[in-house]
Amino acid sequence: MVTQNCCEYLESPPSYQGFLDHYLLPNKPVLIGPSLVFSWSSLSQWVVKTDVAPSINWDFLSEAYGDQLVTAADCSTREFSDQKRQTIPFREVVDLWRTGKGDSLYVKDWHLARAVHPETFYETPDIFRDDWMNAYYSACTSDDFRFVYVGAAGTFTPLHRDVYTSYSWSTNICGRKRWWLFPPEQTTFLLRKGAEEHLETAFDVRHVNPDEFPGYSQATPVIVEQKDGETIFVPSGWYHQVENITACISINHNWCNSINLPSLYDSMCAKVTEVEHALEDVRELLSQNDSSHSGGQGWEREWVNIVQDVVEKDAGWNWLTFWKMIRYVLGAAACPATDCKLSGTLWVPAPPTLTPSASFIHEHVLACYGRFLHRTEREADLVDGLRDVLDEIKRISDGVLTTQDTRNDGSHIGCDGS
Known part of the structure; x- marks a missing residue:
């Protein structure tokens, strides 16, 4: 060398x-x-x-x-x-x-x-x-x-x-x-x-x-x-x-993979903050209109989804993409080779010999998962479908996913959790 x-x-x-x-x-x-x-x-x-x-x-x-x-x-x-x-x-x-x-x-x-x-x-x-x-x-x-x-x-x-x-x-x-x-x-x-x-x-x-x-x-x-x-x-x-x-x-x-996942997570947070600052006038308008009409906080869901839409258009990803990617990869890794239907896809997952240990991977995923649930923006509850994705990730990482969680035909968790 x-x-x-x-x-x-x-x-x-x-x-x-x-x-x-x-x-x-x-x-x-x-x-x-x-x-x-x-x-x-x-x-x-x-x-x-x-x-x-x-x-x-x-x-x-x-x-x-x-x-x-x-x-x-x-x-x-x-x-x-x-x-x-x-x-x-x-x-x-x-x-x-x-x-x-x-x-x-x-x-x-x-x-x-x-x-x-x-x-x-x-x-x-x-x-x-x-x-x-x-x-x-x-x-x-x-x-x-x-x-x-x-x-x-x-x-x-x-x-x-x-x-x-x-x-x-x-x-x-x-x-x-x-x-x-x-x-x-x-x-x-x-x-x-x-x-x-x-x-x-x-x-x-x-x-x-x-x-x-x-x-x-x-x-x-x-x-x-x-x-x-x-x-x-x-x-x-x-x-x-x-x-x-x-x-x-x-x-x-x-x-990317589990090793730089924390860095990707931090970068996602920074991008969301950047977009929120750029759209601050939109946030103010939404909150004012909602208060004047209903006196509630219904505007928050619309605000979060507007931000996520801009984040996706600007950088190609948003939080839903980020967590769907994690769910897909973890689901593929949990799929037995004899049952898995990934062999015909454009990208065959890496075998365990070409990845960090399973404990390392899941520790990194769960660290990001825990931080995400405590975000003040509350995207986990305000972005449609995201809570289901997160729950599936938690089940896999906790080792709860078993054969009864898969389809009877032996397929694994797919792109949309099916």
Whole structure:
């Protein structure tokens, strides 16, 4: 093992226990050599080997996936904290690149694994299999957090933290990237002066105005250069920015599990508070109208549901999604392999050998559960259907769920508790 820019580099993949002990639990980044993903077919199909350096096989990609609609960000623009985006067939983006145009376009968040079977081009490494987000989203929604990124040299993703402090892993199929990684304790250094409450961070760490971001000079990012075939693990809550040093194509996942569940819970609470502050005038109007008409507190349910709707539209999740994900994963883990009907889903749950102990998992879940029930916002009782989800989680975590709690046909708890 050697150190690269303060980020450990592993020539050989760690065991799950090694990854858990040295990177997941300490919440530390690591860069892993190509042997982690040597069997992926995309490493041969998507790449043209040359004597100089490998290059992206545009012919294969255009032929295989050209009709797929992708989201292309224009890295020469800025739209709030992101870049302007357009939806376009992938073949048209490739044609632009081939003719020397569109150098600022960066295909992002391409759900290729949702459109075609992922095993035709990659398989999730075992150390990343304990993935609650993709287990739930793949089985219960039309969305997921498995992405392909493709961009020319110089394209980049602005400084950001992944959704609700989720983890991410990213493998370069072809090309090189530069990463700037900021541990959570440095977050305050990244904020605009006077904007701490809304967590407005610098947009591009390569060009930071010291008058607007006076704390940035104190930040000491971990800077990593990722090469062809290498995989980086980005820990929970780490802000990061990514630049393509060369034309690059990569496979990325956002993910979470019991280990960073408390961080996700805290991030959910912070998002709800942020939305509540932004809608304070709505809250006041609802309470005044309710008092003048009925003198009661019926407005609280409407208020909580308005907040949850905005939270979901802004960040993709709300409390109901969060707890449904937990219920689904716990139900899948409690399902005997011989009875479980998950084998045909888009995401097969990780076996116990690739997860923390059951006691660890349930202790983390119950800690968040207990905190949630004591929230002054009372979402547990005011969001329709949420109490039933929470009760099921408690039953599973307490070990009360038995065979009589399942359907007679042997199916397990599904996406909607059925």
